[in-house]
Amino acid sequence: MSNELANLFNKNDLINGIVEINKKRDLEIFEFVGEMINNEMSKFKEYVDDRLLKLEKTNKTQLQEIAQQMTTQEKNIDDLKERMKKTEEYTSIIERDSAKLKELSKVVKKTVYKHTGSNTSPKYILFYDCFIKNCYSKLQEIFEVNSTKKIKLEDFDLALKAAERWRPSRALINKKLQEYIEKQEKGLLKEEKSKALDVYLDEIGGIL
Known part of the structure; x- marks a missing residue:
């Protein structure tokens, strides 16, 4: 009887040991996975920041180009108006x-x-x-x-x-x-x- 109890206690210790080992393993795995997730999140954040910066620069450049085009277009329109005005003035005077x-x-x-x-x-x-x-x-x-x-x-x-x-x-x-x-x-x-x-x-x- 005493041998059976001894064996039982040994088995319990073994089981407890295995449980402890599993707990440690799970903790390490959890920490490892957590570290991987943090690394990936950090990389993703860097990627997003980089994309946003490039997009901002691209948009800024595009806006500058659009503004320049608008300025050029406005000047062309002003020049056209001035030529039309001069043409109208010329056609309405006796010089013609x-x-x-x-x-x-x-x-x-x-x-x-x-x-x-x-x-x-x-x-x-x-x-x-x-x-x-x-x-x-x-x-x-x-x-x-x-x-x-x-x-x-x-x-x-x-x-x-x-x-x-x-x-x-x-x-x-x-x-x-x-x-x-x-x-x-x-x-x-x-x-x-x-x-x-x-x-x-x-x-x-x-x-x-």
Whole structure:
């Protein structure tokens, strides 16, 4: 009986020993598996972080490229608008119509000719160029342009009437006469204009 009990105790010890060994083994396995999981999680986190960083850089680059494209496109649109504006402005002024330019020039010359007389008269010799320039200058003032070529087509008829109504002012004539007299006194006035000046001053009795 005592031998059976002894054997029983030995078996129990053996079983307990095996259980303890299994517990230790399970713990080691658990720790090993846990370590593997932690390593894999760490690698996965590094992978995700790396992918996110690359994606962020890619997105940033793409956004910069898109922004650059938008800026270029906006500039192209602005350039196109400016060209369209210039085209519209050009097509709406008399500069594009050579016939109208010639007609306006003809009216200006005709008007000035009425105030100078024939091309051999002293007044013509002295004032024709000055009157032409002044007439065009007045037209520019009336229509607020830096050149009569920029007058709008819709204002063309008004420009013709304004040119026909132009008159040289006494102040303009006297200013020009004073310039001629000063040049004549200095011997700088051409002979043709010097003779015309003498004749004209005799006709009007001097500067008014």
